[in-house]
Amino acid sequence: xxxxxxxxxxxxxxxxxxxxxxxxxxxxxxxxxxxxxxxxxxxxxxxxxxxxxxxxxxxxxxxxxxxxxxxxxxxxxxxxxxxxxxxxxxxxxxxxxxxxxxxxxxxxxxxxxxxxxxxxxxxxxxxxxxxxxxxxxxxxxxxxxxxxxxxxxxxxxxxxxxxxxxxxxxxxxxxxxxxxxxxxxxxxxxxxxxxxxxxxxxxxxxxxxxxxxxxxxxxxxxxxxxxxxxxxxxxxxxxxxxxxxxxxxxxxxxxxxxxxxxxxxxxxxxxxxxxxxxxxxxxxxxxxxxxxxxxxxxxxxxxxxxxxxxxxxxxxxxxxxxxxxxxxxxxxxxxxxxxxxxxxxxxxxxxxxxxxxxxxxxxxxxxxxxxxxxxxxxxxxxxxxxxxxxxxxxxxxxxxxxxxxxxxxxxxxxxxxxxxxxxxxxxxxxxxxxxxxxxxxxxxxxxxxxxxxxxxxxxxxxxxxxxxxxxxxxxxxxxxxxxxxxxxxxxxxxxxxxxxxxxxxxxxxxxxxxxxxxxxxxxxxxxxxxxxxxxxxxxxxxxxxxxxxxxxx
Numbered sequence: 001x002x003x004x005x006x007x008x009x010x011x012x013x014x015x016x017x018x019x020x021x022x023x024x025x026x027x028x029x030x031x032x033x034x035x036x037x038x039x040x041x042x043x044x045x046x047x048x049x050x051x052x053x054x055x056x057x058x059x060x061x062x063x064x065x066x067x068x069x070x071x072x073x074x075x076x077x078x079x080x081x082x083x084x085x086x087x088x089x090x091x092x093x094x095x096x097x098x099x100x101x102x103x104x105x106x107x108x109x110x111x112x113x114x115x116x117x118x119x120x121x122x123x124x125x126x127x128x129x130x131x132x133x134x135x136x137x138x139x140x141x142x143x144x145x146x147x148x149x150x151x152x153x154x155x156x157x158x159x160x161x162x163x164x165x166x167x168x169x170x171x172x173x174x175x176x177x178x179x180x181x182x183x184x185x186x187x188x189x190x191x192x193x194x195x196x197x198x199x200x201x202x203x204x205x206x207x208x209x210x211x212x213x214x215x216x217x218x219x220x221x222x223x224x225x226x227x228x229x230x231x232x233x234x235x236x237x238x239x240x241x242x243x244x245x246x247x248x249x250x251x252x253x254x255x256x257x258x259x260x261x262x263x264x265x266x267x268x269x270x271x272x273x274x275x276x277x278x279x280x281x282x283x284x285x286x287x288x289x290x291x292x293x294x295x296x297x298x299x300x301x302x303x304x305x306x307x308x309x310x311x312x313x314x315x316x317x318x319x320x321x322x323x324x325x326x327x328x329x330x331x332x333x334x335x336x337x338x339x340x341x342x343x344x345x346x347x348x349x350x351x352x353x354x355x356x357x358x359x360x361x362x363x364x365x366x367x368x369x370x371x372x373x374x375x376x377x378x379x380x381x382x383x384x385x386x387x388x389x390x391x392x393x394x395x396x397x398x399x400x401x402x403x404x405x406x407x408x409x410x411x412x413x414x415x416x417x418x419x420x421x422x423x424x425x426x427x428x429x430x431x432x433x434x435x436x437x438x439x440x441x442x443x444x445x446x447x448x449x450x451x452x453x454x455x456x457x458x459x460x461x462x463x464x465x466x467x468x469x470x471x472x473x474x475x476x477x478x479x480x481x482x483x484x485x486x487x488x489x490x491x492x493x494x495x496x497x498x499x500x501x502x503x504x505x506x507x508x509x510x511x512x513x514x515x516x517x518x519x520x521x522x523x524x525x526x527x528x529x530x531x532x533x534x535x536x537x538x539x540x541x542x543x544x545x546x547x548x549x550x551x552x553x
Contacts, residue, residue: 001035001036001138001139001140001141001251001252002032002033002034002035002036002249002250002251002252003034003035003036003037003038003179003210003249003250003251003252004025004028004029004032004034004036004037004038004247004248004249004250005038005210005211005212005227005229005240005246005247005248005249005250006022006025006026006029006037006038006039006040006212006247007040007212007213007214007215007225007227007240007241007245007246007247007248008021008022008025008039008040008043008214008215008245009021009214009215009216009223009245009287010040010043010044010045010046010047010214010216011046011216011218011291012045012046012047012048012049012050012052012218012219012291013045013046013049013052013058014046015044015045015058015061015062015065016065018043018044018045018046019044019065019068019069022039022043022044022069022078022080023069023072025037025039025247026069026072026073026076026078027072028247029076029247029249030075030076032247032249034076034249035076035077035138035139036076036077036078036079036138036139036143037076037077037078037079038078038079038179038181038210038212039078039079039080039081039181039212040081040181040182040183040212040213040214041081041096041098041112041147041148041181041182041183041214042081042082042083042096042183043080043081043082043181043214044062044065044066044069044080044081044082044083045058045062045082045083046218047081047183047214047218047223048120048121048183048218048221049083053083053094053126059083059084059085059094062082062083062084063082063083063084063085065082066080066082066084066099066101066106067106069101070099070101070104070105070106071104071105073101073102073103073104074103074104077100077101077102077107077138077139078100078101078102079098079099079100079101079143079145079179079181080098080099080101081096081097081098081147081181081183082097082098082099083095083096083097084097084109086127086128088128091128092124092126092127092128093126093128094126094127094128095111095112095127095128095130096111096112096115096123096126096127096147097109097110097111097112097130097147098110098112098145098147098181100136100138100143100145102138107136107138108136110130110133110136110145110146110147111128111129111130111131112127112129112130112147112148112149112150113129113130113131113132113133113146113147113150113164113166114129114149114150114152114161114162114164114166115127115129115149116148116149116152119535119536119541120185120220120221120532120539120540120541121149122540123149129164132164132166132169133145133146133150133166133169133170133173134170134173135170135173135174135175135176141176141177141252142174142175142176142177143175143176143177143179144167144170144171144173144175144176144177144178144179144207145170145179145181146166146167146170146178146179146180146181147180147181147182148180148181148182148183148184150166150167150180151167151178151180151182151197151198151201151209151211152197153197167201167204167205168204168205170205171205171206171207175207176207176252177207177208177209177210177252178201178202178205178207178208178209178210179209179210179212180198180209180210180211180212181212182211182212182213182214183213183214183223184213184214184223185221185222185223185224185532186222186223186224186276186280186532186533187532187533187534187535188273188276188277188533188534188535189273190224191224191226191242191270191271191276192270194226195226195228195230195236195239198211198228198230199230199234199236200234202230202231202232202233202234203232203233203234205232206232207232208229208230208231208232208252209229209230210229210250211227211228211229211230212227213225213226213227215243215244215245215246215283216283216287217283217284217285217286217287217288217291217531218287218291219288219529220284220529220530220531220532220537220539220540221532222280222281222283222284222531222532222533224242224243224276224280225240225241225242225243225244225245225246226239226240226241226242227239227240227246227248228240229248229250237250238250242271242276242279243279243280243282243283274441274442274445275445275449277434277438277442277533278313278316278442278445278446278449280531280533281313281317281430281431281434281531281533282313282316282317283317284430284531285313285314285317285318285405285428285430285531286317286318288403288428288529288531289318289403292403292427294401294402294403294427295322295401296318296322296323296324296400296401296402296403297314297318297322297323297324297402297403297404297405298323298324298325298326298393298396298397298400298402298403298404298405299311299314299323299324299325299326299393299404299405299407299426300325300326300327300328300389300393300407300423301325301326301327301341301344301345301352302327302328302337302341302407303327303333303334303336303337303338303339303340303341303344303458304337304458304463304464305439305440305443305454305458305459305463306407306408306409306412306431306436306439307325307341307407308340308344308443308454308455308458309407309431309434309439309442309443309446309454310405310407310430310431311323311325311344311345311348311350312344312348312443312446312453312454313430313431313446314350314405314430315348315349315350316446316450320348320349320350321349323348323350323351324350324351324352324353324396324400324402325341325345325350325351325352325353326352326353326354326355326389326392326393326396327341327342327352327353327354327355328354328355328356328357328388328389328392329354329356329357329358330356330357330358330361330385331358331361332385332468332469332471336457336461338354340455340457340458343455344453344454344455344458347451347452347453347454347455348453355392357385357388357389357392360388361384361385361388364381364384364388365381368380368384382419382465382468383419383422385422386419386422386423386465387419387421387422388422389422389423390419390421390422390423390424390425391425393425393426394425397427403426403427403428404425404426404427405426405427405428405429405430406423406424406425406426406427406428406429406430406432406527406528407423407426407430407431408423408424408429408431408432409431409432409434409435409436409439410431410432410433410434410435410436410487410534410537410538411435411436411437411477411480411483411484411487412436413429413432413520413523413524413527413530413538414487414491414516414517414520414538415477415483415487415513415516415517415520416516416517416519416520416523417465417473417476417477417516418523420523420526424523424526424527424528425528426528427528427529428528428529428531429527429528429529429530429531430531431531432527432528432530432531432537432538433530433531433532433533433534433537433538434533434534435480435484435487435488436463436480436483436484437480437481437484438484440459443458443459444459462474463480478509478512478513482505482509483513485505486500486505486509486510486513486514487513487517489503490513490514490517491517491536491542492534492535492536494536497510497511497514521544521545521546522546524538525546
């Protein structure tokens, strides 16, 4: 059997558009002699559809679309991910399902067995798990269909997450090949981890695995694609492109234990980590704009490394003609900051407007100073400057229909070293899950890979918000290499304070950093959506209470 792995970029909610894209893939696969084309999890609705699933008309439209699509599957079959009502009681009202379309009809249905409820996943909110899976027969081949989490196990936890083992059940029931339809989001290191997982499962079941993953950005999640074919002996025989749509063809033998041949596959080389990160952020930004209806963006350009990186990513993702940068110097801004901003804008070819904020800042001081004795003795005056800049950015966004990009990094969001309604303003936080140390590393990579566009002075000068004379970030925060090491352990590894200290960190520094993270929770709740690229990003995958005891464990 010849199988086509259809790695597409669906838009959540665009059922007609997604199905049109799928129909084109079916036709293309048929022209290449494929007998079966496999799509990703919930490809009809896009993943994750979230509370759109509460709309009965939305679910009905998905079911109807699958029936319409089935009529196009006469000389070829398709496995299509969709949502359907659960008619069994008791149970949740919906099922995350895969329909086998063959002979012009829905010839079979598989329902997802394992429903993830951790990090960004909340599938038990909507779906009822399926019964023990059984293979589907197609043209003499027994297809062991599984959906995303059905493939995953958690040996590192020391105990299984689930009581069911769908892949073992499929293998025991006589499946000749495992097909996994996934929507597995990107994070740094995930591509290698996922490939090893698929290899391990192939070796465990002694069956080839055809793994099809979604590609594209949907809200804060980025899907890298990287679909693959792995033989029963663990060899990776073919891999689709990462961060792009693709159609990969694989042949299964028809005698004995089915096997995969490599002559019809094209294995793409694994990308280095920084190139993965660059492509992921560009894809996430580009799809967020396209799927939300924005054609251009506006951002503040300070001359610092964070805004320089965001501007560079935006120029690469959207084209320099679609980027407007605002340089907004104050009395505390250094001459080199404005010079670096101008140099970067020139190197990127993006638009730049210089809007000095001194007169606006002075008006605030004249109004607030006499009426608020505390004003001059607090950081309120610093925050006013950030909020003036945020207001100007949002004014351009409103007037010109541009998406405003927030330029803060993960280290700043974690510690609250950012201003609500100021530098946190915007519709998307492009590098809000990129720690400061990684900001420098990624920026260096972009300069090396695509030319030295970010000025060298931006790398070498001490980072500063420039909201008071001679200010640097390290006046308020530990050195970034130390800070990021603690934050990684606390946020992503979820280590307690005592565990972090036991690794050799100063107890006082650990306590200080963790307190900053805790007290900034209310700010992050009001932040722009953050593109997720690490194991634990701020947003839907980290749900901390705001009003709580200041427990730092």
